[in-house]
Amino acid sequence: MGILPPRTPEVLRRTASIYDRVRHVIPAAEWAVFADDVEEILRLKKERNAVILAHNYMRPEIFHGVADIGGDSLALAREAAKIDANIIVVAGVHFMAETAKLLNPSRTVLMPDMEAGCSLADSITAEDVKAMRARYPSVPVVTYVNTSAAVKAESDICCTSGNAKKIVESLGVPEVIMLPDEYLAQNVANETDVKIITWKGHCEVHERFTAADIALFREQNPGVVVLAHPECPTDVVAAADYAGSTAGMISWVGAHKPERAVLLTECSMSDNVAVTQPETEFVRPCQLCPHMKRITLANIRAALENMEHIVEIPDAVAAPARRAVERMIAVK
Numbered sequence: 001m002g003i004l005p006p007r008t009p010e011v012l013r014r015t016a017s018i019y020d021r022v023r024h025v026i027p028a029a030e031w032a033v034f035a036d037d038v039e040e041i042l043r044l045k046k047e048r049n050a051v052i053l054a055h056n057y058m059r060p061e062i063f064h065g066v067a068d069i070g071g072d073s074l075a076l077a078r079e080a081a082k083i084d085a086n087i088i089v090v091a092g093v094h095f096m097a098e099t100a101k102l103l104n105p106s107r108t109v110l111m112p113d114m115e116a117g118c119s120l121a122d123s124i125t126a127e128d129v130k131a132m133r134a135r136y137p138s139v140p141v142v143t144y145v146n147t148s149a150a151v152k153a154e155s156d157i158c159c160t161s162g163n164a165k166k167i168v169e170s171l172g173v174p175e176v177i178m179l180p181d182e183y184l185a186q187n188v189a190n191e192t193d194v195k196i197i198t199w200k201g202h203c204e205v206h207e208r209f210t211a212a213d214i215a216l217f218r219e220q221n222p223g224v225v226v227l228a229h230p231e232c233p234t235d236v237v238a239a240a241d242y243a244g245s246t247a248g249m250i251s252w253v254g255a256h257k258p259e260r261a262v263l264l265t266e267c268s269m270s271d272n273v274a275v276t277q278p279e280t281e282f283v284r285p286c287q288l289c290p291h292m293k294r295i296t297l298a299n300i301r302a303a304l305e306n307m308e309h310i311v312e313i314p315d316a317v318a319a320p321a322r323r324a325v326e327r328m329i330a331v332k
C-alpha cells in the first residue's frame with residue numbers, strides 16, 4: 001500500500017498532540033502525508049495486540065509517532081525479551097528482528113521489509129566463523145549482534161556497541177576473536193589489555209567518516225562537540241570528544257547539554273535526539289543507512305494489516321544463537 005493522504009482534516013486534528021512533539025523536525029506539509037498512516041498504525045496496534053520496537057535510526061515519524069519502545073540494539077534486545085504482546089513489529093534491520101525472535105520465541109515477530117539488511121551482517125557467514133575457530137582453536141568468539149542468527153549460533157557470546165568492552169573482559173581470557181566489525185574490534189582493543197583478533201567487516205555508513213571531516217566540522221562550527229559511533233575508524237574515534245553506542249550518544253547529550261553537537265552516525269539520529277534535546281543545535285552531516293531507510297510508515301502499516309513478514313529461525317540455529325545472546329544479556 002502507498003502512503004495515502006489524510007482521510008479528512010479530522011485526522012490531523014486527532015494526531016495533533018503527536019505532531020506537537022515532532023513539529024520542529026517534521027514540516028507540517030509532510031505530517032499531512034504521514035498522519036493517516038500514523039493513526040491507522042496506532043489503531044492496528046491495539047486491534048492486533050502489537051508492540052513496535054524502533055531503533056534510534058528510524059525516521060522521526062516512526063520513532064516518535066508510532067513506536068512503543070525505542071533504543072539502541074542492546075536496549076531493543078533487552079526489551080524484546082520482556083514483551084508479552086502477541087506481536088512484535090521491528091522497525092529496524094533484519095538482525096534486530098532475529099534477535100527479538102530469539103529472545104521471545106513464542107511471539108510473532110514481523111519485519112516490515114525483509115530486505116532491510118546490514119553490511120556488517122553481510123560480511124560474514126557461519127562457515128567463516130568455523131574457519132576462524134579452526135585457525136585459532138580455543139580462542140573464544142565474541143560476535144557483534146549485527147550478524148545473522150546462523151553466525152551467532154557459531155559464537156560463544158554476543159556483544160553490542162554499548163557493551164563490547166565489558167563483554168570481552170567478562171570472559172577472563174587473554175585473547176578473543178571479535179567478529180565481524182574490524183573498527184569496533186580495534187576501538188575496543190584500544191581500551192583493553194585483551195588481545196583482539198579481528199575480521200574485515202565494516203559498516204557502510206560509519207566507515208565513510210574521516211578525521212578530516214571532524215577537523216572541518218570543528219573549523220566551521222566553533223565549539224562543536226563531536227560524538228562518534230564505535231563502528232567509525234579508530235582515527236575518527238580518537239579525534240572525537242566521545243564515542244559510544246547510539247544510546248550512549250543520546251545519554252551524553254542529555255547529561256552535558258552541549259550548545260552544538262555533531263553525531264557521527266546515521267542521519268535520523270540527530271532528528272530523533274533534537275526532539276528530546278531542543279537546547280542543542282545539531283550539525284547534520286547526512287549519512288543514510290539504506291537498510292534502515294527501507295522501513296517506512298507505509299510498510300509498518302502493511303505489516304500489521306497483512307501480518308507480514310514473519311521472522312522464523314530454524315530450531316537447530318535458534319538454540320545456540322539464543323545461548324550466545326542470552327549469555328551477553330546476563331553480563332552485568
Ligand code: 13P
Nearest residue numbers: 072073074160161245246
Ligand atoms: P547501536 O547498537 O549503537 O544502536 O548500533 C546499531 C547499528 O546498527 C549501528 O550502526
Ligand code: SF4
Nearest residue numbers: 118119203204205289
Ligand atoms: Fe548495519 Fe551500518 Fe546500517 Fe547499522 S548503520 S544497520 S551497522 S549498515
